[in-house]
Amino acid sequence: VQLQASGGGVVQAGESLRLSCAASGRTLRNVAMGWFRQAPGKEREFVAAISRTGGGTIYSNSVKGRFTISRDIAKNTGYLQMNSLKPEDTAVYYCTADVSIITSSLRNDGAWDYWGQGTLVTVSS
Numbered sequence: 001v002q003l004q005a006s007g008g009g010v011v012q013a014g015e016s017l018r019l020s021c022a023a024s025g026r027t028l029r030n031v032a033m034g035w036f037r038q039a040p041g042k043e044r045e046f047v048a049a050i051s052r053t054g055g056g057t058i059y060s061n062s063v064k065g066r067f068t069i070s071r072d073i074a075k076n077t078g079y080l081q082m083n084s085l086k087p088e089d090t091a092v093y094y095c096t097a098d099v100s101i102i103t104s105s106l107r108n109d110g111a112w113d114y115w116g117q118g119t120l121v122t123v124s125s
Contacts, residue, residue, distance in 0.1 A: 001025045001114040005095045008119030015085055015123075021078040021095030021116055032101050033071055033078040036109055037091035037121075047093070048080060049106040058106055063089075085123045092118040 007019040021033065034049035048059045048069040057069050063082075071078040078095060096112040105111035 001031065001097045001099075003095050003097055003114055003116035005093065005116035005119040008093060008121045010122045010124065011085055013086055013123055013125050016081070016083045017085065017121060019080040019082065019093055019095070019119060019121075021080075021097075023076045023078070023097060026099075027073065028071055028076050028078065028097070029073050030099070032098050032106065033069070034096040034098075034106060034112060035069060035080045035093055036096060037089075037093045038118075039088075039091040042091075044094070044109055046107040046109065049096075050078070051103055051106070052099070052101070056103065060107075082121070085121075087123045087125045090121060090123050092120050094118045 002024045004022045030052050032052045035047040036044050038044040050057045050069050066084045068081040095116040097114040098112045
């Protein structure tokens with residue numbers, strides 16, 4: 001699976017952005033997708049994931065209630081809708097995919113097989 005992330009940019013606090021993750025090489029049906037981010041000088045951290053069946057989503061506490069992960073099988077694309085952005089959301093965002101990851105491993109970046117190139121989100125105060 002090849003992943004191409006896009007949609008990053010510079011926004012002010014309180015605004016919204018939608019990141020996209022276009023997949024190629026296989027259908028996203030029965031493929032889990034996730035988003036991680038890495039801020040300058042910090043370790044990469046889990047943001048959100050959707051299970052292989054699409055029936056379950058999980059979020060980090062820092063984004064719960066503000067971000068929404070989804071995927072469109074017909075477009076073979078995943079999304080991360082980010083609302084009420086804060087300066088601390090500033091980071092490079094990476095999309096991930098995996099065909100066999102189990103639910104208990106979704107927050108573990110080492111468990112994901114496929115990664116996009118990252119897209120930069122900058123939130124100014």
